[in-house]
């Protein structure tokens with residue numbers, strides 16, 4: 151295998167834990183499916199898809215629907231990706247000159263680092279403060295030293311769940327010599343967005359996905375920004391990256407945006423209820439969340455993770471992935487029944503290990 155680049159040899163493939171038979175609370179999926187009547191309608195639409203033809207390379211109808219649903223300003227352009235993961239990859243390829251750098255914070259979404267490595271862009275990770283807010287001084291210093299071509303900030307952040315302070319992010323955008331991507335994968339559960347700020351900053355892009363909204367299986371992400379950057383990304387994008395079934399299902403989903411909004415509101419409410427329950431467990435520290443998951447610091451994460459699994463619940467064990475995530479678990483907010491099972495399991499654990 152000597153022809154494979156050594157940094158690829160050193161990587162481990164993105165790990166997805168097997169979840170068969172378990173309540174799946176490890177990947178921030180929406181636990182609700184479409185109502186049966188909409189499922190039937192969708193089946194009919196998909197049955198008529200012209201799968202013998204190549205799909206519309208620009209996914210024009212889906213893009214128009216996205217503009218409408220998310221009130222995207224006319225002067226902004228959009229490009230779609232096969233999940234936002236693919237968009238992160240396109241961005242990395244766009245800037246991948248020798249010695250180009252991608253900067254983000256840690257702990258954050260691990261795909262930024264994996265993709266940087268694969269695309270031969272140097273990765274710079276700046277630690278968050280202990281409370282998981284931005285260390286603005288450290289970031290400004292790193293920007294000055296490294297002159298990153300690309301900065302990613304997940305807003306709200308994964309896996310910490312908090313949304314950074316807007317004023318802090320604005321300082322980063324103003325100081326950045328290159329592109330700044332605000333990754334709003336969790337916008338549906340958050341209080342704020344940078345979408346309306348794009349016209350004001352020539353180097354700002356806002357990325358979103360339908361994954362956490364209820365369509366992780368469709369693989370549909372998009373990024374919004376000034377025409378100049380979107381046109382450049384379109385040169386890199388594979389011509390038919392969004393297949394016809396995803397285009398049609400995405401259009402359909404957005405047409406029923408009210409149903410999605412109902413589901414995300416239930417999840418957001420359930421998150422509030424969760425925090426109320428977690429207040430009864432002083433040994434577990436729950437970090438504030440504007441996303442559809444909760445980061446929990448516990449006395450022994452490996453032990454509690456195994457206990458959850460034995461109880462039929464799969465959460466994400468973050469222990470060992472970053473020094474600031476020692477003894478942390480990340481738990482997706484699920485249905486009311488799933489959340490109750492989590493709390494009941496915590497209750498049993500607490501009684502047995504008091």
Ligand SMILES: *Cc1c(COP(=O)(O)O)cnc(C)c1O
Nearest residue numbers: 233234235259304308335359361
């Ligand atoms: C889940 C997640 C994504 C990935 O979204 P896809 O569209 O499913 O590829 C991107 N960014 C963050 C911060 C995420 O948590």
